[in-house]
Amino acid sequence: MPLQFHHALEGMEIWSASSDGFSFVISHASRAGPGLHGRPGFIASWRPLYQNRSAIRIAGSPFDKFADAETACNSMLEHLTKAGTA
Numbered sequence: 001m002p003l004q005f006h007h008a009l010e011g012m013e014i015w016s017a018s019s020d021g022f023s024f025v026i027s028h029a030s031r032a033g034p035g036l037h038g039r040p041g042f043i044a045s046w047r048p049l050y051q052n053r054s055a056i057r058i059a060g061s062p063f064d065k066f067a068d069a070e071t072a073c074n075s076m077l078e079h080l081t082k083a084g085t086a
Contacts, residue, residue, distance in 0.1 A: 002074050012036070015066075017073070020081050023049045024073040029062060038062075042069035046076055 003017035003024055013028035013036075024046045029038040036043075041062025045055040058076050063069040 003070070003077060005070060005073075018049055019077060021049050022077060022080060023047055024077070025055065026066065026069045026073065028066075042066050044069040044072050044076075046073065046080075 001019070003019055005015040005017045005024075005026060008014045008016040008025070015026045017024050024044065027036055027043050027045075028041070029036040029043055030040050031037065039062050041064055043061045044058040044063065045061070046058060047053050047055045058069075058072045060072055061069070063072065
């Protein structure tokens with residue numbers, strides 16, 4: 001089942017979803033303006049849900065489109081669950 005992202009923070013472009021013991025976050029960065037600053041695009045990351053560990057950026061980030069970041073998160077979830085990491 002695909003991840004269902006929801007808007008996580010009022011006033012910021014950050015979305016989150018969780019499944020099978022993993023947390024995924026997509027954030028939008030820009031060079032200027034409100035919100036996160038950095039290389040423009042959608043940054044996707046994941047971490048184990050029940051462990052106090054840093055997030056790991058998903059390869060390919062930042063993505064040009066939200067849908068591309070969402071697809072990358074779903075692919076990573078599939079890889080993690082098939083690898084028995086969950």
